[in-house]
Amino acid sequence: MSDKRDQAETDDIPAGALALDQQLCFAVYSAAHALNRTYKPLLDPYGLTYPQYIALMTLWEEDGRTVKALGAKLGLDSGTLSPLLKRLEATGYIVRARDRHDERQVLITLTDKGHAMKRDAVAIRMEIGRATGCSLEALQALTADLQALAGRLEADQVHDDAA
Amino acid sequence: MSDKRDQAETDDIPAGALALDQQLCFAVYSAAHALNRTYKPLLDPYGLTYPQYIALMTLWEEDGRTVKALGAKLGLDSGTLSPLLKRLEATGYIVRARDRHDERQVLITLTDKGHAMKRDAVAIRMEIGRATGCSLEALQALTADLQALAGRLEADQVHDDAA
DNA sequence: CAAAATTAGATTGCGCGCAATATGATTTTA
DNA sequence: TAAAATCATATTGCGCGCAATCTAATTTTG
Numbered sequence: 001m002s003d004k005r006d007q008a009e010t011d012d013i014p015a016g017a018l019a020l021d022q023q024l025c026f027a028v029y030s031a032a033h034a035l036n037r038t039y040k041p042l043l044d045p046y047g048l049t050y051p052q053y054i055a056l057m058t059l060w061e062e063d064g065r066t067v068k069a070l071g072a073k074l075g076l077d078s079g080t081l082s083p084l085l086k087r088l089e090a091t092g093y094i095v096r097a098r099d100r101h102d103e104r105q106v107l108i109t110l111t112d113k114g115h116a117m118k119r120d121a122v123a124i125r126m127e128i129g130r131a132t133g134c135s136l137e138a139l140q141a142l143t144a145d146l147q148a149l150a151g152r153l154e155a156d157q158v159h160d161d162a163a
Numbered sequence: 164m165s166d167k168r169d170q171a172e173t174d175d176i177p178a179g180a181l182a183l184d185q186q187l188c189f190a191v192y193s194a195a196h197a198l199n200r201t202y203k204p205l206l207d208p209y210g211l212t213y214p215q216y217i218a219l220m221t222l223w224e225e226d227g228r229t230v231k232a233l234g235a236k237l238g239l240d241s242g243t244l245s246p247l248l249k250r251l252e253a254t255g256y257i258v259r260a261r262d263r264h265d266e267r268q269v270l271i272t273l274t275d276k277g278h279a280m281k282r283d284a285v286a287i288r289m290e291i292g293r294a295t296g297c298s299l300e301a302l303q304a305l306t307a308d309l310q311a312l313a314g315r316l317e318a319d320q321v322h323d324d325a326a
Numbered sequence: 327c328a329a330a331a332t333t334a335g336a337t338t339g340c341g342c343g344c345a346a347t348a349t350g351a352t353t354t355t356a
Numbered sequence: 357t358a359a360a361a362t363c364a365t366a367t368t369g370c371g372c373g374c375a376a377t378c379t380a381a382t383t384t385t386g
Contacts (some may be wrong), residue, residue, distance in 0.1 A: 022220050022288065023293075024302050025198050027309035029217060032195035033238055034316040035188050039372090051342060054192060057185050068364060075196055076363050080343050086366095087341080096385080102349050104364040125185065132187075133315040139187050142312065145305050146190035149295060153197040156294040184337050203344090214372060231334060243373050249336095250371080267334040285365045316351080 028146075038131050042124045046117065047091050051120075052084060056093060059116045061108050066105045075154075093117065191309075201294050205287045209280065212255050213248060214283075219256060222273050223281045229268045238317075256280065 039050045048056070058073045059065065065073075068155060071081050085108060093114040099105040109148045203214045211219070221236045222228065234244050243306075248271060251257045256277040264270040295302060 002256075015333075024306045025222070025291065026217060027306045027313065028195050028198050029189070029213075030238060031209070031309045031313040031316075034192050034313040034320075035191050036373085037320060038316050039188070042350070047286045049341065050192075053198040055191060066364080075193060075343090079321065079367080080299070082366050084342075102352075102364085106365065128188070131316055131319040133319070134312065134313060138308075142305075142308050143190045145301075145308070146187075146194045149297065149305065150194040151231055152192075152296040153201050156296070157197075157200060199343085209329085212371065221384075229334080237374095240374070242337080244335050247372075266381075269335065 020156075024072070035128075038128060039124070042127055048093075048117075051080075052088055052093075055084060055088065055119060056110075056114060057121075059094065059108065059114065060121075062111050066099070067108065068105070070108060071136055088114075185225065188248065190229070198291075201291060202287070205290055211256075211280075214243075215251055215256075218244075218247065219273075219277060219280060220284075222257065222277065223284075226273050228271055230263070230271065231268070233271060251277075 008136050025132055036050050040054065043050060045055055055070065055074060058070060067078060067081055067085065070085075074081070076084075077142070084093065085096055085106075092102050092111055095109045095111055097109065099107050129136075132144070164247055199213050201237060202216065206213060216236065218233065221233060223229065230244055233248075234240055237244070239247075246261055248257065248269075252259050255274055257273055258272045259269050259270065262270050292299075293300070297305070
């Protein structure tokens with residue numbers, strides 16, 4: 001049973017089989033970093049980070065959300081969002097205010113500067129699109145695939161919690 | 164020129180056009196986090212983080228690299244790798260040693276524990292594959308698309324540096 | 327050969343991202 | 357209604373990820 005082939009196999013398998021999903025996880029990892037690095041010089045002039053920009057995006061979609069609602073949309077908890085939102089308030093993009101009807105909640109509202117950034121985002125959007133060098137159809141297909149992947153992974157995590 | 168349509172357009176465009184690439188960047192962002200969260204419970208028992216695991220993967224592929232070579236492969240600089248590798252050494256997966264022929268370089272070598280982890284990675288690989296719920300072909304196609312995207316983004320960044 | 331320039335890593339500071347915990351407000355329950 | 361449970365957010369600690377800076381070793385130049 002435990003002859004030389006055992007050792008040989010465990011040393012051989014990874015070169016081929018392991019490469020499969022490891023390439024996927026590394027590809028996602030690398031693509032995320034590459035996107036981050038592409039956005040950085042475009043956002044620096046505005047004093048925004050990439051996660052802060054993504055948070056603004058969700059506010060452009062629907063203003064006046066609670067921290068919890070934002071967190072649900074972004075997949076982030078208060079440990080990440082609280083300090084991030086304080087910085088967005090410090091740089092003047094949003095205002096944080098306790099909900100008068102439920103003092104536990106904090107409502108996030110865009111300032112004029114926050115709304116104005118939506119317009120400048122058009123130029124950023126075009127630059128990113130150019131940098132990807134992809135057709136709109138290709139980007140849409142890739143986006144759909146990634147959303148499906150993330151959805152299945154998240155569903156699987158919930159499934160594990162229940163077990 | 165600056166009539167009401169300007170304001171109206173800038174408020175209307177984002178809802179449609181902005182959503183395009185923003186969905187892509189958000190999808191990559193979310194997929195990366197989802198993958199990270201899926202790996203976490205699988206790696207925790209080994210005292211490994213996801214980036215540390217990725218670093219080990221590249222060492223399984225080729226052991227004895229310098230910090231710089233590892234950084235080139237991973238797209239990370241010494242500011243990230245130095246502490247990460249010190250932790251991998253502290254947990255016994257690798258050994259760091261100055262190159263005798265060029266004392267500036269540090270050679271990273273897998274320990275027995277580091278090599279052994281390669282075998283346990285097979286089970287992790289299968290679990291990740293299951294969690295994605297994707298066929299091998301689908302994963303390969305997605306991986307190829309992401310690699311192409313990352314490649315174009317990185318090439319574009321180099322292009323900007325030259326300008 | 328000596329000075330200058332380059333190179334490889336390490337360190338520091340800041341902003342995520344997440345687990346664990348704390349605090350205060352609201353709701354449930356006894 | 358008072359105590360217990362729940363809920364929303366904030367805080368702390370640790371590990372990335374990256375820019376900027378520092379140190380020591382090597383190479384290049386004069």
